[in-house]
Amino acid sequence: TFLPYKATILKKLGRKEEALQVYLELFSLTSSLNYLLKAKELASIEEWKEIKKESKKLLHSFSLIEFLIEEKDYEEVVEEMEKLKKTIGHDLELFRRGISIVRKLPEKLRSKGVEILLDSSFYLFERRTNRDFYKSFLSTLNEILRITDEEQIRTFLKKLIESYPTRRALKEEIRNYLHKLRGDNKQ
Numbered sequence: 085t086f087l088p089y090k091a092t093i094l095k096k097l098g099r100k101e102e103a104l105q106v107y108l109e110l111f112s113l114t115s116s117l118n119y120l121l122k123a124k125e126l127a128s129i130e131e132w133k134e135i136k137k138e139s140k141k142l143l144h145s146f147s148l149i150e151f152l153i154e155e156k157d158y159e160e161v162v163e164e165m166e167k168l169k170k171t172i173g174h175d176l177e178l179f180r181r182g183i184s185i186v187r188k189l190p191e192k193l194r195s196k197g198v199e200i201l202l203d204s205s206f207y208l209f210e211r212r213t214n215r216d217f218y219k220s221f222l223s224t225l226n227e228i229l230r231i232t233d234e235e236q237i238r239t240f241l242k243k244l245i246e247s248y249p250t251r252r253a254l255k256e257e258i259r260n261y262l263h264k265l266r267g268d269n270k271q
Contacts, residue, residue: 087113091122100126108135115142117151145171146181153188161185162193165200172200173207176220183227198232202240209248218257225261234265 087110094103107123110116120139124132136155143151145168152161165172165182172182179201186197208221225237241258248254 088119095126104131111139112142115147117143117147117154120151121154146178146185149185153185158189158193161189162196162200165197169200169204170207173204176208176217176224179205179208179221180224180227183224183231186228187231194231195236198228198236201228202236205240206244206247209244209254213251213253215253215257218254222257222261237265238262 087106091103091106091110094100094106104123104126107119107126110119111123120135123135127135139151140148149161149164149168152158152164165185172178182201182204186194186201189197205221208217229237241262245255245258
C-alpha cells in the first residue's frame, strides 16, 4: 500500500504527528512491530505510554513477547512465556524461537526462561515418537547449554526419560547425547 511511503514522507517533512498516526494505522492493520517501533520514535513520552498500553492488548503470542523484549519489560516476557508453554511446545521451530528470546533476557531471569522452555518441551514429546525428532530436539539443547549450566540439562533429560520410560529410541539418543557431552567436556 501507499501508507508506508506516506508515513516516511510526512516524517521527512517534519510532520511528525501525522506520520505517527499513519504508523499507528499501519500497525493496527498489520500488527507489525516494525511500524509500532517507528511510531515510538515519533511519540512523546506520554503518548508512548498510552500507545504501549494499547499495543499490549493488540499483540499476542510471540509478537507480544518480542515487543516486551524491545521494551525491556523482561519480567513480563517471562510471565508471557509461562502462559505460552503449550504453544512453545507445539512445534520445534517455536521452541527454537523461544531459545532466542531467552538469550535476550538478563542473566537473573535467564534461568527461569530456560526452565519454562524445558518444561514446554514435554508437549513436543506427546505426539512425536521417532528417532529423527529425538536427535533434532537434542541438538537444540546445545543452544540452551550456552545460556545455562549442564546440570540443568542433565536433570531435564533424566526427567524426560522418567516421563517416557517405554521409549527405547529416546533413551538411546539421550545416552548418545550425554556421551558426546562428556566427550566435549574432556577436550
